Amino acid sequence: MNVGDKAPEILGIDENGKEICLSAYKGKKVVLYFYPKDSTSGCTAQACNLRDNYAELRKAGYEVIGVSVDDEKSHRKFIEKNNLPFTLIADTDKKLVEQFGVWGEKKMYGRTYMGTFRTTFVIDEEGVVERIITPKEVKTKEHASQILG
Secondary structure, eight states, X not given: OOTTOBOOXXXXXXXXXXXXXXXXXXTSEEEEEEOSOTTSHHHHHHHHHHHHTHHHHHHTTEEEEEEESSOHHHHHHHHHHHTOOSEEEEOTTOHHHHHTTOEEEEEETTEEEEEEOOEEEEEOTTSXXXXXXXXXXXXXXXXXXXXXX
């Protein structure tokens, strides 16, 4: 997925098993942020930064949706524990991470594994990707100001 590409209509299933469609957000900008795993330090810092600045993001016309390959139950626990006001998509079949090109080989502590690259896509009111914040650019503790930037 690149700047100028149309985002898919069906984004996936949220923490409550409800299908999330892009058209439900028509007229708003969507911050679709992909993160590796619920309840890990970096992902919690990023989610809490978006939570703490959620009112400001909404005032600027943004709707926030998080995506990871964790299941609905894991997402519900993550939302409850951190009081998150936004939807999390459970991309357990990895359809969305692959569509957006954020699933791939990662290395940590000398180990190679498949995982999600922390990436944020800002989608405009017409459903077109207008900006991508790449894994090297994402600052988990200042993510909202990067989006509002």
